[in-house]
Amino acid sequence: MIIAMAKLRILGPRERLEEVLRVLQDLSLIHLSSPEAAPLARVQLTTAQERERRHLASALDDVERALSALSVSEGSASALTSVTRADLAKWVWLASRLRRETERLAARTTALEEERALIMKYQQFFSAFRALLESETLWPNATAYHVLLRGGDTATIPQLRATLSTAIGEEFQLFSQPLPSGETAVLIVVSAQAAGRVERLLAEARVQEIPVPEAYGGKSLTAAIPRMLERLGEIPREREQIRARLRAQGREHGATLRTARAALNDRLRALDALPLTGVTTRAFVLEGWVPTSSRHRLDSGLGAVFGDDVVVSEVSREEWESEQAPVVLSNPRLLRPFETLVGLMPLPRYGSIDPTPFVAVFFPAFFGLMVGDVGYGVVLAALGLLLHARSRSGTTLRNVSEIIGPCALFSIIAGILFGELFGDLGRRWFGMRPLLFDRADALLPFLLLAVAIGVVHVLLGLILGVVSARRHPRQAMGRGISAVMVVLVIVGLLAAVDVLPRAFFTPAVTALLVAFPVLIVLEGLVAPIELLATLGNILSYARIMALGVASVMMAVVANKMVGAMGSVVVGVVFALLFHLVNFAIVMFSPTIHALRLHYVEFFGKFFSPGGVRYQPFGHWTRVPDRSRPASRNSRQAA
């Protein structure tokens, strides 16, 4: 559900504004908004505060970069009781120094990587032309050019040879050798007189020449290679030294940097809150929302510090619109993991309906009906338990593991109803019998079950639509009539195919004819189209049957592989692999389609997106939980 909010107005003497903001930040309860009451001026940051804000933002950037480079972003911060300007200055200096140092070390690491790649390239080149290059001293009046051609570029070699012949006649030798990397090494030896023309030609043809770097001792590759091999041994040692240096810096300064990050964020938040304040010459006015249940904590928190100096009053409900109020979802512990699925959509508006409880019931049910296998359900439960054990409380992974639990339970229940354990294995080995029907044979009953579930789900959506439109009677009545017409269409159809007594047919059609013009009057000409779309939405639930049948068929085919492969061992291996593939499909496809049935078919009937997330003005935390009221934080900011 969406918890009730109260809009509060806090009034006090202007000189105590910063003090009040500090207490509010400690309480971490109020979601601040700009006061609308006229004639109030907004607080403007002074030049000094603007400058401070810029410096803090820059320092925070340095801190974040340093934390990221040192890989110490996660972890506890030092205990913080008060922050002085000296602390801030110290942190700014430390962050700046560490950022510069980590950037220098990162640049050095990149340079070492590049040097290693270059040496590897030369090493390949040297291996390809070792004999030739070692006789380099025998042709002192010649210049060697080392060229690497990309894989598949071998057609360039005859062209290169022809171009060189045309340009310098016979004063060159060209050797080529394919490398293990797929590239082709080309060595061109030319007389010293022709070197200038060859260089121009290579540049014009945009051929990638690899000159021997000066760092390795001049132009001769033979002379450079020993030094290069020496460097190849030194590079890993240098990289390890850099890593050790980073680890040491992380150990030494990690906690301080995390503390600095929290303190800098806190101070920035306090500065950002100032322009949300309305002021007169002597007083200030702050406005914001607080969960109704937390109102007394705010009153007592401010009262304990400021007594009668600061007054808190509630703005009456008539003075604000639902759209302005922030939203915080609050559901029982069992349903809370499903807020993750609702959270994939925009937040619902304040005053509308939180769909989490409905998702918590229908999502696992749809998933279970599509999987419908005891064996897959048990494997899924084991996977869920493993994820639960490996995840931390409050993380998305933990929520996913807690969603897997009910999904596995519903899969097992549906598996018992359909008599399936890894397809037809349960029937063949343990004599399992379907309690409801066999999904592989009873296609029509399964289809009717899926569509019937669709009727219930879509009608529930329409009813919720009526409830959520209760403040707009015309819209509510239109949605109500749509729901009634859907029921009438279904009753008429069932009577026409003799599932219901024939006597129902005429009254249902008559009622439809009466309701039709009323619907057009209330909802406009688009209403009949929406009604047809609603009927289409119901048919869309046939996917539960389609995916369910596909799942059981795949499992049956997997089992048949045991007898179809000649060797039993090979058959069992193939069957296991096929079951594994089916399990992967079973995890993915039903999830997507169950989500789609909720987001498109169900939410489309009542869901009002566009809610503002409740973000109480408080202290910074590493993973801010912005969906529920924050607990009291004892840290004091400067």
Place this chain on the structure above:
Amino acid sequence: MNIVLTTLAAALAVGVPALATAWAQSRIGPAISASMAEKPELSTTAILLVAIPETMVILGFVVAVVILVRAG
């Protein structure tokens, strides 16, 4: 002859929408992947957009089932 025609009808009922779905998803997939690279928050939209064309093949499958069931 009837069996051949019935089977062909069922195959067409599921085959043609399957091709249409595949074509639609082949266009949607790259487009939404490119969008998600710019805006990762579009993941929900991605799920919906990729799943929407599958309705065609699912309804085609249902029609094929109905054809086969009615033909006995």
